[in-house]
Amino acid sequence: MFGKNLSYTVPWNCALIVVGSLVQAVGYKCLGEPQGFVPGGLFGTATLVHYTTGLLNTGLIYLLFNIPMFILALIYLSRRFVGYSLLAMLSLSGFFMLLDFQIEIHNQLYAAVTFGVIVGAGIGMVLRSLGSNGGLDIAAIILYQKYNIGLGKFFFLFNSLLFSVSFLTLDNDLVIASMISMFIASATIDYCLSLFNQRKLALVISESPQEIADQVMQTLKIGATMLSGVGTYQRRQRDVLMVVINNIQLKRLEEIVFSNDPHALFIVENTFSVLGSTFSKRKIY
Numbered sequence: 001m002f003g004k005n006l007s008y009t010v011p012w013n014c015a016l017i018v019v020g021s022l023v024q025a026v027g028y029k030c031l032g033e034p035q036g037f038v039p040g041g042l043f044g045t046a047t048l049v050h051y052t053t054g055l056l057n058t059g060l061i062y063l064l065f066n067i068p069m070f071i072l073a074l075i076y077l078s079r080r081f082v083g084y085s086l087l088a089m090l091s092l093s094g095f096f097m098l099l100d101f102q103i104e105i106h107n108q109l110y111a112a113v114t115f116g117v118i119v120g121a122g123i124g125m126v127l128r129s130l131g132s133n134g135g136l137d138i139a140a141i142i143l144y145q146k147y148n149i150g151l152g153k154f155f156f157l158f159n160s161l162l163f164s165v166s167f168l169t170l171d172n173d174l175v176i177a178s179m180i181s182m183f184i185a186s187a188t189i190d191y192c193l194s195l196f197n198q199r200k201l202a203l204v205i206s207e208s209p210q211e212i213a214d215q216v217m218q219t220l221k222i223g224a225t226m227l228s229g230v231g232t233y234q235r236r237q238r239d240v241l242m243v244v245i246n247n248i249q250l251k252r253l254e255e256i257v258f259s260n261d262p263h264a265l266f267i268v269e270n271t272f273s274v275l276g277s278t279f280s281k282r283k284i285y
Contacts, residue, residue, distance in 0.1 A: 013129040017088045020125030024133075025059075025095030027118035031103040033058065035111045038166050038178040039119060040159040040185075042066070042135030043092070048162065052169050059096030062135070063089070069138045076142050084131020085138065092133070112177040116184025123185065124192025200250050201271045204241040204257050205229070206264035213241055215256050220249055244271070 006012050028039060028047075036051070038044050046062040049055070066089050073082045105111040126133050132141070136158060143149040159182065166175045206212055213224045227240040245253055250268065257264050 007128075008130070013084055013131065014087060016129040017084060017126050017131055018091050020122045020129075021088050021091035021133075022095050023122030023125065024092055024119055025099055025122075026103075027115055027122060028058070028092075029096050029099045030101055031105065031111060031115045031118065032181075034102045035105075035108065035115065035177075036170070036174050037112065037115055037181055038162070038170065038175065040155070040162065040182045041133075041137075042069070044159070044162050044178075048166060048169070057097055059093040062096070063093040066093075066134055069135060072142055073138045076145065077138070081131055084129055085134045088126050088129075088131055089134030108173070108177050109180070112181040113184055116181035117188050119181070120185035120188025121192060124189040127189065127193060198247065199271050200245050200247065201269045202241075202243045202245060202250070202253060203227075203267040203269075204243070204264055205238065205267075206241070206257065206261040208261045208264075209239040209241045212257055212260050212264075215260065216241075216243060216253065219256060220245070220252060222249070 028043065031037075032039060033047070038047050038051070042065050043058075043062050046058050046065055049061055050058040055061075070082065070086060070089075073085065103114070105114060123133055132138065136155065140149075140151045140154045143154055144151055163175055163179055166178070204212060209226065213226065216222060216224050222243070222245065225242045227242055229238050229240040230236070231238060243253060254266060257266050
């Protein structure tokens with residue numbers, strides 16, 4: 001029970017946010033800035049402003065850009081979400097201004113790949129918490145809630161505009177390398193978010209559904225659901241057993257199914273979002 005509740009405690013969420021923000025700051029300050037990369041989102045906008053004007057530190061510009069975002073967040077979003085997001089934004093800005101070393105990578109493509117992995121891992125860690133990275137995340141969530149504008153569409157449109165402006169002011173190869181790094185960062189974020197949250201949805205069609213269900217509950221200590229089904233060939237009513245399970249238990253479930261019914265039909269699908277009941281609680285914005 002402690003393990004399930006841990007992810008909703010304040011210390012755990014603060015630790016995820018601070019460590020994730022530190023990882024991001026290392027990527028932005030120690031690799032991205034020396035290479036001249038432009039990240040996506042609001043931090044990328046702050047970076048571009050710093051490159052083109054030479055004014056202030058990128059971390060400070062990012063902090064200033066976030067002021068109107070958090071004013072809107074206080075109006076439209078929950079206090080808990082705003083509090084965690086504020087910690088993430090302040091941590092990222094602070095770490096960026098404090099860090100003072102470089103990661104030496106001379107090949108631009110290698111640097112872009114490494115930059116994407118580091119930044120994506122940091123963002124993914126923060127998004128595993130009950131908050132966000134602040135910045136553009138806040139605007140995207142508000143637009144989604146108010147006008148049903150998809151998060152992915154909003155980020156795509158914003159970053160398309162950002163990189164279009166970057167092409168006008170920076171070297172083309174550098175901007176393309178930045179775009180490559182952002183694609184890699186997106187893939188890394190998805191991997192981090194699904195790493196500990198991936199589940200398998202198993203459907204079992206068998207002549208012995210109740211026996212299988214009983215053994216699943218006794219052996220695996222998890223629940224199951226019976227769904228009513230009708231065979232299209234013989235039009236015969238039958239129960240379909242539905243089980244949501246993790247990767248580790250999947251093989252044991254398979255053994256239970258076929259030891260009870262060698263002729264059972266065992267269907268498994270990947271699922272990355274299982275909320276409610278004894279599974280994850282939804283993040284409240």
